[in-house]
Amino acid sequence: MNIILGYACYTGYKLLTSALSDIFCLHTLRHGTCLTNFIGIQLLGIRPDLGGRQPGEAVLQKYAGNGSNEGRFFVWVDEFYKPGFVNHPCAPLVRLINCKRMHPLVKTLGPRYYAALSGAASFTIRRAPQPLRIFLQVIGGLVGILTPTIDIHCTQGDLQDSFIVDPCLVPAARYTSKPLKPWKFIGLSGVLVQGVNKELFQRISDNPLRCLKGLIKLALLAALIASIVLLFLGVMHIAAPLTLLGISHIIS
Helix, strand or coil: CCHHHHHHHHHHHHHHHHHHHHCCCEEEEEECCHHHHHHHHHHHHECCCCCCCCCCHHHHHCCCCCCCCCCCCHHHHCCCCCCCCCCCCCCCCHHHCHHHHHHHHHHHHHHHHHHHHHHHCCCCCCCHHHHHHHHHHHHHHHHHHHCCCEEEEEEEEHHHCCCEEEECCCCEEECCCCCCCCHHHEEHHHHHHCCCCCCHHHHHHHHHHHHHHHHHHHHHHHHHHHHHHHHHHHCCCCCHHHHHHHHHHHHH
């Protein structure tokens, strides 16, 4: 039961952040990485000078012939689909990634794929015997997959000023070479700092459906909290809270 409560708290926080991001009409950028990097980024912010030194976001870039990625911090963009990019010739995978039907999977599995690569690299001991090295890399990859995705929130202006379109995964991904403070762009504080400003009502006016989507997420959050409370009071069966948890995790 404690595991369910912990997972519900984490999912509720993610859902709240996602809902407010939609209500404030912000862009959400996602970055998958290993556990140690996840903790470091949450505490110290985005450090592009540390990017590209281990397998991760840099792998596909290298495959596409774009060279070294040191000094770049890569992110996946939530709303990226544009007709005409489906046949982008840069890499075979792009044709699949830029398919509109694949978008919900890409924004979830894309960061997880790179988190697994980063996790495997963080567990690598180069001088260890090969069987042990492979075993540790598998363990590291699993830890990476289970590591939460970092959500970065920004306005259209910051998206254009700080994040450059990735030439390999146009327009699904971007990268930045600028250091960014965690409280200003990451998590709930990032949403509030970026979202509450003089352009807020203009963004809502320009994107009413996006704001409505956020309000629906808040309603789902309220239902999730109510179901968890009723579960612990013994009034509700566990199936309902688990269903709401699954839905909340997917849409957040």
